[in-house]
Amino acid sequence: MKQVSYWHDTAPAFTGAEQGSLPAQADAVVIGGGFTGLSAALALARRGASVVVLEADRVISGASGRNGGHVNNGTSVDFGSLAERLGLDHARAIYRAYDAAVDTVERIVREEQITCAFRRGGKIKLAAKPQHYEKIARGFEILHREADPDTDLVPPKNTRQEVGSDRFHGGLLYKKSAQMHMGQFGAGLATAAKRNGARIYENAAVTGLKRLSGARHLVTTGRGGVTANQVLIATGPSMRGPFFYFRRRVIPIGSFIIATEPLSAAQLDSIMPTRRTATTTLNIGNYFRVAPDDRLIFGGRARFALSSPTSDLKSGQILEATLHETFPQLGKVRIDYCWGGIIDLTADRLPRAGEHNGLFYAMGFSGHGAQMSVHMGQQMAAVMGGNASANPLRNLPWPAIFGHFGPPWFMPFVGAWFRYKDKIS
Numbered sequence: 001m002k003q004v005s006y007w008h009d010t011a012p013a014f015t016g017a018e019q020g021s022l023p024a025q026a027d028a029v030v031i032g033g034g035f036t037g038l039s040a041a042l043a044l045a046r047r048g049a050s051v052v053v054l055e056a057d058r059v060i061s062g063a064s065g066r067n068g069g070h071v072n073n074g075t076s077v078d079f080g081s082l083a084e085r086l087g088l089d090h091a092r093a094i095y096r097a098y099d100a101a102v103d104t105v106e107r108i109v110r111e112e113q114i115t116c117a118f119r120r121g122g123k124i125k126l127a128a129k130p131q132h133y134e135k136i137a138r139g140f141e142i143l144h145r146e147a148d149p150d151t152d153l154v155p156p157k158n159t160r161q162e163v164g165s166d167r168f169h170g171g172l173l174y175k176k177s178a179q180m181h182m183g184q185f186g187a188g189l190a191t192a193a194k195r196n197g198a199r200i201y202e203n204a205a206v207t208g209l210k211r212l213s214g215a216r217h218l219v220t221t222g223r224g225g226v227t228a229n230q231v232l233i234a235t236g237p238s239m240r241g242p243f244f245y246f247r248r249r250v251i252p253i254g255s256f257i258i259a260t261e262p263l264s265a266a267q268l269d270s271i272m273p274t275r276r277t278a279t280t281t282l283n284i285g286n287y288f289r290v291a292p293d294d295r296l297i298f299g300g301r302a303r304f305a306l307s308s309p310t311s312d313l314k315s316g317q318i319l320e321a322t323l324h325e326t327f328p329q330l331g332k333v334r335i336d337y338c339w340g341g342i343i344d345l346t347a348d349r350l351p352r353a354g355e356h357n358g359l360f361y362a363m364g365f366s367g368h369g370a371q372m373s374v375h376m377g378q379q380m381a382a383v384m385g386g387n388a389s390a391n392p393l394r395n396l397p398w399p400a401i402f403g404h405f406g407p408p409w410f411m412p413f414v415g416a417w418f419r420y421k422d423k424i425s
Helices: 035-046 079-086 088-111 130-146 156-161 182-195 265-271 309-326 369-384 411-424
Strands: 025-031 051-054 123-126 151-154 171-174 199-201 206-213 216-221 224-233 251-260 277-280 286-290 296-300 335-345 352-356 359-363
Touching: 025 035, 025 216, 035 051, 035 088, 035 182, 035 359, 035 369, 079 088, 079 130, 088 182, 088 369, 130 151, 130 171, 151 156, 182 199, 206 224, 224 369, 251 309, 286 309, 296 309, 309 335, 352 369, 359 369
Parallel strands: 025 051, 025 224, 051 199, 123 277, 224 359
Antiparallel strands: 123 171, 151 171, 206 216, 216 224, 251 296, 251 335, 277 286, 286 296, 352 359
16 A cells, blocks of 8 residues: 555656746745646746746645545535625535635646546535434525535435445435646646746745835745735645644645545446546545546545644544445455545635735635635636735635644634534534
């Protein structure tokens, strides 16, 4: 079993990073070489700006290359609850941004001719308990009427038409959702940004940010400094560097994934006949899909711990046991990959984007980053070009999380609370 991301291991690595020193100046510096930063760099470079991307490690080495491979629409928060909190119009606008995000990914794949197995197959949100289906059904009417007519209820009796398991009790179908190979898309997105003129520097961790005037900043790295007319912070859950304001508002949380050996057509038909992406309703739930080479990719919040080789392996053992409980017909299928990543979670599970003290930012995607990161990179590039209304998240307040100053010391307590909620819900 390989303890590396399946997406990294089965895609060509990006080889277009700059080898020399940083330029003295740039119109825009993008901090972070994941989907958010690369998408923004592509959009900025297309409009003629000189763009420098600074990545602390390698392109898509973080969450963009370590996720479950889903490109799902639909918010993390129940739409009815979101409408009660924000008002119907605001909730609808945010929900439709998630729809637009899937469209944005598809458009970039088409325009830049990125080979990444992009496919619109829909998503099934599976009720882990009968009462969860009842809750889904109660919220379906307002969702279907006010935000997303391309949704359907899947009653409990029809569950096996979607997923071959007795663990679930109906669900909610989102027809706009998609999936793709994240490693291939990431390498293709970086190549597209470079082709359009962006300069991408790997192993260039940012160590200092000095505001000069307005939006102009001196950005310092171990490879030198660059003066930028504008800076976009697209680092996600960065736990190092001069990002304390954002670190107080984003919780880094581990998410873990395993991938099986390639399965036969008969095995795949028995577990996922529709080949959709799938998520479950538990707080400590699972998500899964079929890979382009017919593996089952199965992930979840197996443990409330950050990713590390030891943590990934322990979490992988939990996921393997859950996989066998979910799909016993697979028998003792071999696990070929096990890896982890870090999600940038906000307190209300909605992403944030905007400007703070002359710095533009987009982060906090809370498990929906594959599509929203790409979309918000494009939208924030438009904001940086003068179109403030391009940011669909501009009116969301973002207070600091009480008691949170860095490493999430409270996560074991949060995990215990979520397990309790899952038990009694």
